[in-house]
Amino acid sequence: MTTDIVILAAGQGSRMKSSLPKVLHAVAGKPMVKHVLDQARHIEQAKLHVVIGHGAALLETALANEQLTFSMQKEQLGTGHAVAQALPNVDPEGVTLILYGDVPLTRSETMQQLVDIAAKGNLGLLTVHLQNPTGYGRIIRNDANKVIAIVEQKDASDEQLKVTEVNTGIMAVPTGLLLKWLPQLSSNNAQGEYYLTDIIAMAAEESVSIETQHPACEQEVQGVNNRVQLAELERWHQLQQAEVLMLNGATLADPSRVDVRGNVSVAGDVIIDVNAVFEGDVVLGHGVLIEPNCIIKNATIGDNTHIRANSVIEDSTIAANCDVGPFARIRPGTQLAAGAKVGNFVETKKAIVGEGSKINHLSYVGDAVIGKNTNIGAGTITCNYDGVNKSLTEIGDQVFIGSNTALVAPVKIGSGATVGAGSTITKEVIQSQLAVARGKQTNLSNWQRPVKKG
Structure with missing residues (x-):
């Protein structure tokens, strides 16, 4: 079974105060997006896709020797919109793993756990418990402790803001379901963007099992904004x-x-x-x-x-x-x-x-x-x-x-x-x-x- 790995790398990263795309800034002497690619290659039958936008030419040059497909996001309209740009190149019968070019230290073992969940027809979601969850989308569970939604910080109620389990953004989804759900996304939210996280509620409504995994440590899913x-x-x-x-x-x-x-x-x-x-x-x-x-x-x-x-x-x-x-x-x-x-x-x-x-x-x-x-x-x-x-x-x-x-x-x-x-x-x-x-x-x-x- 093909695993299409979509790495989102189109953002400007304005808080870096740099002409260099954020994902090309280095950790341990290697661009962040290269860390992600190197770990993703450990997934069997993986096809790599990088969604680019801001600084696209620089990214294409930096990754010219990598075996991957580029997808262009001309307007940054949210994570759901970004993933949609790669869909014409994915295998509808496979699994899609979604990663982020500015989250460099996610281990391949963690990625594989999510892929294995999606291969069974379920949605694999990577979450983490944070002492200070400010800024992150909150994981909303029902009385049976099942995930039913992700609510972004700006859209969350006072009660929801007390939740410490948060979304990392990393997930694996049966590609056929992703192809069905992404066109249904709406930008009717505080940011006016198409949130990828809205597919969680769609999965819950259709009784698709949402299984969560947790990283070995918080830093494994830590993103870089500045x-x-x-x-x-x-x-x-x-x-x-x-x-x-x-x-x-x-x-x-x-x-x-x-x-x-x-x-x-x-x-x-x-x-x-x-x-x-x-x-x-x-x-x-x-x-x-x-x-x-x-x-x-x-x-x-x-x-x-x-x-x-x-x-x-x-x-x-x-x-x-x-x-x-x-x-x-x-x-x-x-x-x-x-x-x-x-x-x-x-x-x-x-x-x-x-x-x-x-x-x-x-x-x-x-x-x-x-x-x-x-x-x-x-x-x-x-x-x-x-x-x-x-x-x-x-x-x-x-x-x-x-x-x-x-x-x-x-x-x-x-x-x-x-x-x-x-x-x-x-x-x-x-x-x-x-x-x-x-x-x-x-x-x-x-x-x-x-x-x-x-």
């Missing part, structure tokens, strides 16, 4: 991510100062100090130590490696027992073999650094292959770019490169070679040679320093 709420949801979500890291074997100096914007896998005895940011897919081996203020993106860090403070690592692989930083920038394509060291204020890019080799200070090594147990002196630069093309620098095993050396690629330095400090190397240095390429020093006697005029 940047304050966005920040609150972000902090809550990050604390859940931090808890997972700790349960999996990481010690966090302060769980409130770690941000996970992707997926992080940790082995045992990992230590993460404050202000760590993880993006994309990150794997941290056993015994990894991460000092404060580090950013790690799409990287694998081997066992017992030490990442020192203020280092940035991106799209790279670092083996066991390495030492990185402080203030190191490890750019995409870098591979450090076991025991390698990249020290303070060193930048690497597409650099393969061999086992036990060291780049200790103030160097740039890009488009390079370095062998084992080689030492790169402070201030060394691989001059890999000629203004048009990038070229490779190859350095063998047990090489010593003196400080302040420029290696002009393409160039090779053979194993066991030594390059004197301050050299500019443009030609191959073969195995075990000493290369010195610098101007001859001249010392002048009786030289007069300049004096200040006037």
Whole structure:
């Protein structure tokens, strides 16, 4: 059976005070609507539909690589009207699940519970009990505790406003019933809109069973209307991510100062100090130590490696027992073999650094292959770019490169070679040679320093 999942994302979100559509604002580094899509894809035989309106072009661009159908809501006339825009593309014999692009943390398990209810011919409704239900539609039940209606805040009586069970807006409905009920909606209400919630009363009148489900926690159905709420949801979500890291074997100096914007896998005895940011897919081996203020993106860090403070690592692989930083920038394509060291204020890019080799200070090594147990002196630069093309620098095993050396690629330095400090190397240095390429020093006697005029 097909499950058509309709995600409402047409609203302007004026309270965000932003030119960006509300649903494209990020939680954990990912647009809210992408969170919804990623969870919805776990539903079997799901077809995804996104209803767009305000900022439609931006949404179409942002979601261009997603497998989904867009439906345009030219006028924002309410949730019922929004869902109706997607109906020409749904399977009338299936089930329709209705979600919201600004409610990013609903779990796929919760979605599936609602779909299972609708698959039996019933209406699945997600409700939540709130200590302060102000602003939400109230769930109205009869004496038999059956749901018979949802009354919006502005239309509710004083008695109805006392109800603490509220509508989340998320529901699953047999599509055939939805196709019948939506054209019957009226805008005769305080907002002058077509409320999707009015189909609850229709279902009750036709004796369609309305079964409620509840989320695992309030935040799972928390929507975002302004940047304050966005920040609150972000902090809550990050604390859940931090808890997972700790349960999996990481010690966090302060769980409130770690941000996970992707997926992080940790082995045992990992230590993460404050202000760590993880993006994309990150794997941290056993015994990894991460000092404060580090950013790690799409990287694998081997066992017992030490990442020192203020280092940035991106799209790279670092083996066991390495030492990185402080203030190191490890750019995409870098591979450090076991025991390698990249020290303070060193930048690497597409650099393969061999086992036990060291780049200790103030160097740039890009488009390079370095062998084992080689030492790169402070201030060394691989001059890999000629203004048009990038070229490779190859350095063998047990090489010593003196400080302040420029290696002009393409160039090779053979194993066991030594390059004197301050050299500019443009030609191959073969195995075990000493290369010195610098101007001859001249010392002048009786030289007069300049004096200040006037």
